Amino acid sequence: MNAIAKISRDTLLSWLGQVMDPEVPVVSIVDLGILRDVQWTDSAQNSVLVTVTPTYSGCPATEVIAQSIRDALQARGVAQVEVRTQLAPAWTTDWMTQQGRDALRAYGIAPPASGAPRADGSLPIDISALTSGKVVVPCPQCDSRKTRLLSQYGSTACKALYQCNSCLEPFDYFKPH
Ligand SMILES: [Zn+2]
Secondary structure (H helix, E strand, O other): OOOOOOOOHHHHHHHHOOOEOOOOOOOEHHHHOOEEEEEEOOOOOOEEEEEEOOOOOOOOHHHHHHHHHHHHHHOOOOOEEEEEEOOOOOOOHHHOOHHHHHHHHHHOEEOOOOOOOOOOOOOOOOHHHHHOOOOOOOOOOOOOOOEEEEEOOOOOOOEEEEEEOOOOOEEEEEOOO
């Protein structure tokens, strides 16, 4: 008889909550919202299927993340881990948890504005809204709202480079999409 207690899905989720995003190492894949599902695929609990949606298709970090997931679960005794990539529906910054947004800010990256459409129906990702100053991105260092866009692209394509007019620190803004 196999006396090993059943491992719940919540336990699997808590293990995966310790897997960090390689580009933003303070935010877990759960808080980033790229982990879509995890489930046992057999009653004996030998194999797990993990479904992830990368932040954008072709993201080079995807394979790094998949390996981190396999490592994290296999280190806890899961024999087989399959990581499946699901591209639709596409990941959106709205899937990021509040905890993830707080961790981003603490790391010095301004978290994405809510993805809710504005009154005219456009989304905040609209670059013209960024450049025209319609979107206020508070400084993650001093919380000043007097910030300006320096470049549409920051350290990666998914971030924009801003500078704070109060503390003069440049910072990345995780663009909503
Ligand atoms: Zn500042």
